[in-house]
Amino acid sequence: MIETRCYVIALHDNGRVAEETYETAAFARRYVAADPCVVVLSGGGEIEPLAGRLADRTGLTVIGLAGDIVREYCAEAYTASLISFLRKKGNAFVCIPHTARGIDFAPQLSVGIGACCITAVEGAGEGTFIRSVYSGRFRSEVRPETPSAVLTVMPGAFKPEKGAMQGPGSVKIVPLRAFELSTKTRGTREAVHANMTLSRAEVVVSAGRGLGSAENLRLVEMLSGIFPKSAIGATRGVCDLGWLDYSHQIGTTGNTVAPRLYLACGISGAVQHVSGMKNSQLIVAINTDPDASIFRTAHFGIVEDLKVFIPLLVDMYREKHGDGDA
Amino acid sequence: MKILVCVKQVYDSPDTLVFNESSGRVEFGSHTVFRMNRYDEYAVEEALRIRERITGVAVDAVSVGPDRVRKTIRRALEMGADHGIHIRTGCETDLDPLERAHLIASLARGRRYDLILTGVMAEDDMQSQVGGLLAGILGFTCATGIISLEMHGNPREILLEREIEGGRRECLTLGFPCVLTIQSGINTPRYPSLSHVLRARSEELELIEAPSPAPSPPLLSVKRFLLPEEGEKGEIITGTPGEKAARLLSILREHSLL
Numbered sequence A: 001m002i003e004t005r006c007y008v009i010a011l012h013d014n015g016r017v018a019e020e021t022y023e024t025a026a027f028a029r030r031y032v033a034a035d036p037c038v039v040v041l042s043g044g045g046e047i048e049p050l051a052g053r054l055a056d057r058t059g060l061t062v063i064g065l066a067g068d069i070v071r072e073y074c075a076e077a078y079t080a081s082l083i084s085f086l087r088k089k090g091n092a093f094v095c096i097p098h099t100a101r102g103i104d105f106a107p108q109l110s111v112g113i114g115a116c117c118i119t120a121v122e123g124a125g126e127g128t129f130i131r132s133v134y135s136g137r138f139r140s141e142v143r144p145e146t147p148s149a150v151l152t153v154m155p156g157a158f159k160p161e162k163g164a165m166q167g168p169g170s171v172k173i174v175p176l177r178a179f180e181l182s183t184k185t186r187g188t189r190e191a192v193h194a195n196m197t198l199s200r201a202e203v204v205v206s207a208g209r210g211l212g213s214a215e216n217l218r219l220v221e222m223l224s225g226i227f228p229k230s231a232i233g234a235t236r237g238v239c240d241l242g243w244l245d246y247s248h249q250i251g252t253t254g255n256t257v258a259p260r261l262y263l264a265c266g267i268s269g270a271v272q273h274v275s276g277m278k279n280s281q282l283i284v285a286i287n288t289d290p291d292a293s294i295f296r297t298a299h300f301g302i303v304e305d306l307k308v309f310i311p312l313l314v315d316m317y318r319e320k321h322g323d324g325d326a
Numbered sequence B: 001m002k003i004l005v006c007v008k009q010v011y012d013s014p015d016t017l018v019f020n021e022s023s024g025r026v027e028f029g030s031h032t033v034f035r036m037n038r039y040d041e042y043a044v045e046e047a048l049r050i051r052e053r054i055t056g057v058a059v060d061a062v063s064v065g066p067d068r069v070r071k072t073i074r075r076a077l078e079m080g081a082d083h084g085i086h087i088r089t090g091c092e093t094d095l096d097p098l099e100r101a102h103l104i105a106s107l108a109r110g111r112r113y114d115l116i117l118t119g120v121m122a123e124d125d126m127q128s129q130v131g132g133l134l135a136g137i138l139g140f141t142c143a144t145g146i147i148s149l150e151m152h153g154n155p156r157e158i159l160l161e162r163e164i165e166g167g168r169r170e171c172l173t174l175g176f177p178c179v180l181t182i183q184s185g186i187n188t189p190r191y192p193s194l195s196h197v198l199r200a201r202s203e204e205l206e207l208i209e210a211p212s213p214a215p216s217p218p219l220l221s222v223k224r225f226l227l228p229e230e231g232e233k234g235e236i237i238t239g240t241p242g243e244k245a246a247r248l249l250s251i252l253r254e255h256s257l258l
Ligand SMILES: Cc1cc2nc3c(=O)[nH]c(=O)nc-3n(C[C@H](O)[C@H](O)[C@H](O)COP(=O)(O)OP(=O)(O)OC[C@H]3O[C@@H](n4cnc5c(N)ncnc54)[C@H](O)[C@@H]3O)c2cc1C
Pocket: A207, A208, A209, A210, A211, A212, A234, A235, A236, A237, A238, A249, A250, A251, A252, A253, A254, A255, A265, A266, A267, A268, A269, A270, A271, A272, A273, A276, A286, A287, A288, A289, A292, A304, A305, A306, A307, B120, B121, B145
């Protein structure tokens, strides 16, 4: 525990607090300070219910920064408002969920308050923080050398605490000063790539860059063909290469699936991919690299070249079952 | 309009890295080859596309690091960037993002860039910070994870979409100057054309020596590197390929999947 002043920045969307906020609060309490404050930013109408809900669930003091400029999420408005709020508070650790929005303003905020910035924190030691590096091959343990720090906390790395232990926390609403923004927010668009076939499938056979070429997709199709109710998934890497449409993408910025079987073929196991499939009931990975991260997620791992192994597997299955007998 | 694209050199494949048990550091192996961070390729491509749509755009590419990063700056020139800048550091090991951002900011300050592009994340340190830090230091606005970018005519602003969880998109408009971090998939990075490759070969890179030691001490220190946490490791199926296939089929049958 570092025992410093600590603020947890709450993130929310459409009136709902992001679950990662509660994970970040639990992290802050465990490793930074026993009684962090939660800070939530929103427009006048929404701020009280949001702050109230946060105070109920965390039992922590909640400060609501209220103003029209943060009615919608906007990095520029969040950064400036938080800097002017935090500058008056002296040294502090600021904990933010490592989501697309959290990471959008955390670095600028750190510059503004003279803090160091550590992103994607997934563990902690004695005054140190642990994060993955080198494509997830290693972790590094880093120590802030400044009395102030901005930390972004990896989703899923820490469990939220179950309910407030000490009853609801107090709520204080502070009005924000309005100022001219260079940003105009224009709302959100729903994902164009949502894929019902994927989410309904009992078996998802997924392709990674390890396929080597678009032609080798036929191997994945062949493997998928031996299962009833199966669908083909992919990593972002495969979609970026144009081998498959983005509707097949699984992961943080794609679809989330939890089939009975997930077969990962030539996939390294990046966190952004794993977060979209880790709740699958049975995970099997085929990869040539025995140290690939995916083997830490998989229940069963096969270290083989998929170009050799998939045809072998499918042939062996067909021999036993007769072609088309699935 | 002046655009600066920040490109980082990373190892091609993480399985060539070695963990030095005695020093607790991760080192490049003898087989390590280097290339441009993939996300930065999308940033270079996007800068070039802006130059193709709008007249009077110049694209500079900058990289911070030891001499080997010159190859990555050249790659940006081969793709079509106008000018390459190398901020040379003595050390082989990676700087922290803030040191890197300060070096780039001190270059950018005098040159009045309207737009600075980076990739959304570096594949090696996975920090996703340099863009935001640059914006903070220079007082630019910033948007991250850009998956769509539009600019028309004589632009005063840029129409953007940022990618957020589940593939949803946040739409916004930004004025200049600004920093954007580019998400993969926004475009398809081009392969260098022969004419650009030839031109890049004769092009001098601008060399700037990073001050040593750095003007301000780093705000954090790396204590050590660790191997990944040993989770509940699954079973690695062993044997000949045939034995592995047979075992996998029987596991799938036990789970009533076949
Ligand atoms: C903001 C952000 C959001 C992201 N969102 C997502 C997302 O939603 N989904 C997603 O998937 N990624 C996402 N990513 C990208 C992610 O970080 C990884 O880059 C990506 O998942 C890697 O894809 P891959 O495993 O196919 O490729 P690689 O990492 O290149 O892995 C290829 C693997 O194939 C293996 N291999 C090679 N040849 C063979 C062979 N012959 N047989 C068997 N194995 C072989 C290699 O050992 C390697 O492990 C995101 C990144 C960012 C920065």
